[in-house]
Amino acid sequence: MVERLALALFFTFKFPPCYFFIDTANLDQIQEAKDLGVLDGVTTNPSLMAKEGITGEQNILNHYKAICQIVDGAVSAEVISTDFKGMVEEGKRLADLHENIVVKVPMIKEGIKAISWFTENGIETNCTLVFSAGQAILAAKAGATYLSPFIGRIDDSSWDGMELIREIAEIYSIQDYDTLILAASIRSSLHIVQAAKSGADVITAPLAPIMGLLKHPLTDIGLAQFLADHKKANG
Ligand code: E4P
Numbered sequence: 353m354v355e356r357l358a359l360a361l362f363f364t365f366k367f368p369p370c371y372f373f374i375d376t377a378n379l380d381q382i383q384e385a386k387d388l389g390v391l392d393g394v395t396t397n398p399s400l401m402a403k404e405g406i407t408g409e410q411n412i413l414n415h416y417k418a419i420c421q422i423v424d425g426a427v428s429a430e431v432i433s434t435d436f437k438g439m440v441e442e443g444k445r446l447a448d449l450h451e452n453i454v455v456k457v458p459m460i461k462e463g464i465k466a467i468s469w470f471t472e473n474g475i476e477t478n479c480t481l482v483f484s485a486g487q488a489i490l491a492a493k494a495g496a497t498y499l500s501p502f503i504g505r506i507d508d509s510s511w512d513g514m515e516l517i518r519e520i521a522e523i524y525s526i527q528d529y530d531t532l533i534l535a536a537s538i539r540s541s542l543h544i545v546q547a548a549k550s551g552a553d554v555i556t557a558p559l560a561p562i563m564g565l566l567k568h569p570l571t572d573i574g575l576a577q578f579l580a581d582h583k584k585a586n587g
Contacts, residue, residue, distance in 0.1 A: 370548050373426070373556035375536065377404045377415065381559040382422050388562075393425035395500070395536065395556040397456070397480070398432060413449060420450040428478045428498070430456035431466075439466035447475045454478045454497060459487045464494045471495030478534065488520040492529035498554060502537035503547065513537070514546045521551025541565050 371392040374385040377400040385391045396419070401407075406415045416429045427450070431442040439462060443455035447470075455470055456478040457463040463479065470477045471494060478498040479491035483506060491499050501520060503513030520533055535547035538557035541564030547555045 370552055371425075371532075371554040372562070373428075373534070373554055374562065375400070375538065375556040375558050377401045377406060377419070378559075379418060379422065382419060385559055385562055386423055391423060391425065393427060393452075393554070393556075394419050394423050395428040395456070395478070395534070397430050413445070416446065416449050416453065420452050423452075425452060426454045426476070426498075427452050428454045428456040428480075430480065431458075434458070434460065434462060436462045436465045436469075439463065440469055443470055443475060443477075456480050456500075457496075459483075459491060464490055467491065467494040467496050479531075480536070483516070485516065485519045485523060488531075488533075489523065489527075492524065492527070492531040496531050498532050498534040500534045500536040500556075503535055503543055504537035504539040506537075507539070513543075514550050517547055517550040517552055525551075541567075 372390050373393040373395050374382055374391060375395045376382060377396045382394055401412060401415065406412055416427060419427050429446045431439045433439045433442050439457060443466065446455050447453050454476040457466050458481050459479055467477045467479055476497040478500055479496040480500045482488055482491065482499055482501045488499055488501065501513070501516050503517065506513035506516060517533060517535055524531065524533065532553035533551065534554040534556060535552035536556050538544060538547065538555060538561055541561045544555050544557055544561055544565060
């Protein structure tokens with residue numbers, strides 16, 4: 353009994369459960385994922401905002417506020433600027449919207465400078481568009497709160513996205529970096545399972561792959577049988 357408790361405690365501290373974010377700017381889908389009771393946060397990007405028809409600075413800011421009203425967890429809001437000064441100004445405006453806003457910054461030279469500035473000033477960041485372990489080291493050194501390696505886009509170019517997650521997880525563990533690995537560009541339910549196995553701290557996925565986790569034909573067959581037997585016995 354004591355041994356089991358010690359083991360449970362070890363795993364609790366060593367491997368915290370991975371967090372679940374939804375990767376969309378669609379309010380209905382965010383609400384649907386939230387209603388499942390397993391949602392820890394939201395990631396967006398300029399393409400996802402445009403897909404929802406959200407344009408113009410004020411509308412975009414209002415939309416982030418609306419997302420924060422639905423989900424009590426980290427909400428990544430991406431800067432459009434590509435220079436240090438612009439990113440800092442924009443990031444401050446985004447962070448002021450709500451305490452749960454995480455400023456999403458691209459993995460470029462000016463972005464790393466901006467992440468360092470945000471870190472020093474207590475603003476959480478998500479370093480996005482990450483495709484290599486070298487980039488992951490730089491973002492961690494700058495103090496990024498989250499790091500977003502793009503699994504699906506790596507797979508699309510015939511490299512192995514999951515291998516990158518494993519490599520970063522190993523480096524972060526050896527170096528004891530605090531940055532959380534946020535597996536992004538998830539394309540399937542299998543990607544979610546593989547990312548969890550590969551050491552991702554956070555997985556962000558569109559609604560369909562999240563809902564796909566529910567599916568198994570034996571569950572449906574088993575439930576139909578249970579209900580039929582109950583009906584037969586009870587009329
Ligand atoms: C991550 O934060 C990005 O918004 C997203 O996962 C990119 O996914 P895509 O490659 O499917 O566009």
